[in-house]
Amino acid sequence: MSGGRVAREQPDAVEVTIDSIAAGGDGVGRAGGVVVFAPRTAPGDVVRARLSMEGRLARARVERIVTPSTLRVEPPCPHYVEDRCGGCQIQHLSLDAQRGAKRRIVDDALRRLARRDANVDAVQSAGEPWRYRRKLTLALRRRGGRWIAGLHAFDAPGLVFALRDCPITDERVVAVWREVLAASEHLPNDAAELRGAVRLLDEGAAFALEGGARWPGARRFFDAVTRVVALWWTPERGRRLLLLDRRADDVPGASFVQVNPAVSERLRDDLVRAVLSHGPTSAIDGYAGAGDTALRLAAAGVRVTAIEVDDEAVRFARGRLPDGSVALGGTVEARLGDALPADVVIVNPPRGGLHSRVPELLEHAASAPDGPRALFYVSCNPATLARDLARLPSWSLERVTPYDMFPQTAHVETVCELRPARGS
Template sequence: MTTSVALACAYFDAWRCRSCSLLDVAYDLQLAEQQAGVEAALPPMAWDVPHASPVGGFRNKAKMAVAGTVDAPTLGILAADGSGIDLRACPLHEQPIVDAMPALEALVRAARLTPYDVPSRRGELKHLILTSSPDGELALRLVLRSSESLPRIRKHLAVLDGLPLTSVSANLQPEHKAVLEGDEEVLLAGSGVLRMRVNGIGLRLRPRSFFQTNTSVAAALYRQATAWIDDADPASVLDLYCGVGGFALHAARPGRRVAGVEVTAEAIDAARETAAELGADAVFAVGDATGVDLEGAEAPELVVVNPPRRGIGELAARLERSAVRRVLYSSCNPASLARDLATMPSLRPVRGRVFDMFPHTAHAEVLVELERA
């Protein structure tokens, strides 16, 4: 076992950013403690070895709060007093994101985008959100107070010409509260789609799409889930909270009925397009995962759930009462996972694996397989 510091970071050492609270802990020790904590929180089951992450350069998305002034903006996080802490060289981000930061600053200055000042509640530009694909392509979102600056942004988009952008959009979020995005999205340039090629599947991300922030670990998570599904060889699979279809499209096989349900229509459109491109036998529908029919002859043999941090809530009781024989539960919150498992005593956890989606923090991604007792 090694004992070296996980990752060198000047921001952490200078106490400018301590978001990676475990950065001064050796990475193998981080993994061991994470595994022990997850095992203590969940019922007994067989555990595979945890899947490690690269210690740096793994984040495919940068959510940069913008502060400072038009001529000297900071791109990073906000201090407790609302002032900006510039983190443009954060070593967690994939290299195309780091390389793009000077051009983003140039756009702020050229388009005269006044950074939003939280204490005074004045200003226009709140966040710059940049996502990188495995192919090195980028998608940019600007979170703005209003549409006032859109003509200037369009006029000065040429300062981004050196970047491999497939999409530039503006999200309008006028409210003075800690809500990242608003209801209106305006496409400014490009197709509005970023292709995330994962295990040979070209998932499509639109500006509002959710995708794991660690592409290599997400790919491993999909591979593991697919292997467990193939071991069980169900005739039918239902992917709830399916997003852009990652689990469902990985699980699709000739002769296997695969379906996905997601509340966001934009994500379902993307999943359908990818399924058509692959020729995959998978169908997708817009709907509330908690209201899906799990009873009778049409009940799926296996259900995949990948909910938000709050867990699956009332769906756990419905799964307990259902005819579903097997569940794969992918969770980013062991505490809500434990609560949900307690509500499904007839679905026994048989094996699990930790995926370190968020290195240098206490957060854990866990995949658990449950089978009907």
């Protein structure tokens, strides 16, 4: 919950019973008819808290838990409690409770925002709920004459604490970050704040730095951080640059490496199987990335048109796709009209969802004689998913399957299968 108004804390503490989990991970309850958002709480908790009114809603500062919920577990990460780390939101819930909450978040968004009644599947998963992340982005701050790398406190966004470990992140990523800090004397010295991201690649890791106007020590940094095979930099006034690269193979940029490969592969397997169940001869893969899904469909004999805005990913996809399938550079809103018709359309937009032009094109296609048999929408944001589905009244929602891509956090990935209403 967030708002633009200045919140005023009420003088008296009140008891609040938590009923559910909101999309951002806060617990939700009521006090005196007011909806209350309480971070780090669980359904069934009774808490004593001071409320800060933000419009018609309230945010709780929990003073103590009067009655703990049976859904609670002890968070294994010390930063979650000691430093109030904002990287995870629901580490204090059991895994079953986390997945139940995510299913309800998706269902609530579809019913409340999209006005769609959907029988949402149970949340699907794969692999382990810990050490799954192959990417870790941290804030870099100067403190006491040296750099620290860490995350923000959930209740004080300006506060960065020094991260010792991150139990949801692959230990190899954490090891690279330790190398980065050991070589931090070679980071840009004209900035007090930077932002860095480590991603595991098939061999080694990529490091991407944001900030600073000049980086004279980039070569010395690269030589010192031996696990890093590709070094990217986005200066404070400029575009992202690949500064140094010792990769042997032609592979896409680190942006297209899956954060949770086990769940990503499970989702892709399910998606490809569902697409092929419609017997398509042609398909459009919108927001295709490096073409992993497009390649799987093409290998099954489908003629695929992949659309992707990132030039490097387009180049890589073109080198992988067989004859008969193509990768188009540009935005989906600019390219979809030319790519249609197709038997199946897949869209997998970023968190902001679809450009308004895309639902317009899909609405027109739904009523066309040669229109798609099915539309698959892969979403990482239930709110924008619901908004976009509300813009697609000519499409019938057939199936909704959430995936637990990021255990311990409130984030949920969702795959929706839709068919044109004319054929339902």
